[in-house]
Amino acid sequence: MNPQLSPDPADIGDAAAPNSGTAAVDAGPAANSATIARSILWALGFAALLALLTVVLLWQKVAGMQEQLARQSAEAQSQSLEARALAKQAVSLAQDAAARAAVLDSRLSEVALQRSQLDELMQSMSRSRDENLVVDIEAALRLAQQQAQLTGSVEPLLAALKSADQRIVRAAQPRLALLQSAIARDIDRVKSAAVSDTPSLLVKLDELVHLADELVLANAVAPARQSEKSLVAPQQSPVSWWQSGFQMVIGEARNLVRVSRIETPEAALLSPEQSFFLRENFKLKLLNARLGLLARQIDSARADLADVEALLKKYFQANARKTQTATALLQQVQGQMRTLQLPRIDNTLAVLATAAAGR
Secondary structure (H helix, E strand, O other): OOOOOOOOOHHHHHHHHOOOOOOOOOOHHHHHHHHHHHHHHHHHHHHHHHHHHHHHHHHHHHHEEEEEHHHHEEEEEEHHHHHHHHHHHHHHHEEEEEHHHHHHHHHHHHHHHHHHHHHHHHHHHHHHHHHHHHHHHHHHHHHHHHHHHHHHHOOOHHHHHHHHHHHHHHHHOOOHHHHHHHHHHHHHHHHHOOOOOOHHHHHHHHHHHHHHHHHOOOOOOOOHHHHHHHHHHHOOOOOHHHHHHHHHHHHHHHHHHHOOOOOOOOHHHHOOOHHHHEEEEEEEEHHHHHHHHHOOOOOHHHHHHHHHHHHHHHHHHOOHHHHHHHHHHHHHHHHHHHOOOOOHHHHHHHHHHHHHHHH
16 A cells, blocks of 8 residues: 555666666566556555545545534433423423412312302391291281270271281292282271270270169169058048058058079078178279270180179169169170270281291
8 A cells, every 4th residue: 555665667677777688678568567566556545535535525424414513412412301391390380370260269269169159148137038027027016006005996907917918018039929818808997996985995894883883783672662651641631540640551561571582592691791802893893894995805804704793793782773783784884895805917917927836
């Protein structure tokens, strides 16, 4: 491969010139061999040069490829780092999104719960309003019923029923339709009810109290008749004295002995002191009936009047004028007491109780 190893043809010619005469015979084949050798050497040198150029080109190409690979590796590494950073960022974003989704789910559930609670609250408020309306109406009606019993007039009860009907109309609740119908029926019943006059009853009871001292007991001695009294008085008519004396004796005998029928032995055995307490008890029963009437305790007043009637029939003369007058007054009072009962609104109160119970 070194160019100094190949002989120069000029040097060969100069070296062979002195021996040209003696080696003229061998000059031709040697020249051919030298030419071939030189050709081979040139070919080998050219091949070596080509190989060297190829190696250099290949080395340059490999170096370029290495450089490109290095650049690509660096770019790939940088891209990998960027991708890793992006992946981390994506993971963090995904975690944030998941956290936000969880927060949104929790808020959504809270909103749903609050909405359900709000709906229940609104329904509860609506029910409470209806229940309060029912309770207020019931309280107002019961108060009006007490006022009507105290005053003996149906006007407070009628006014309370009309006010309750107006409040139900303003409320416009379908579940109170039955209550409105019941109130309308009770209004008609109260309007058509006939209530007795309490002052007139009180006046009659006072008259009975005043008559108590004038009533004739069943065991009382009847006064002498007017005809007998006239016989006792001095006679101005021309009658014989023995006839007048006989009639006086007969009259006195009749006053000494009296035969009457007494149904109960208690009336016959009354002493004067017991008669006094009997009349006082009679008055107390009438006064209790009067107080019961004023307090609107109708049942108690009726019971006291029944006791008065029993005392009147048992201890006093039934055919006496005062007794008959007292009996007539007592019957009038008892008759008016039967119509004194104020109309009740039990139907409305029953529907109110049902509405308050929510059934």
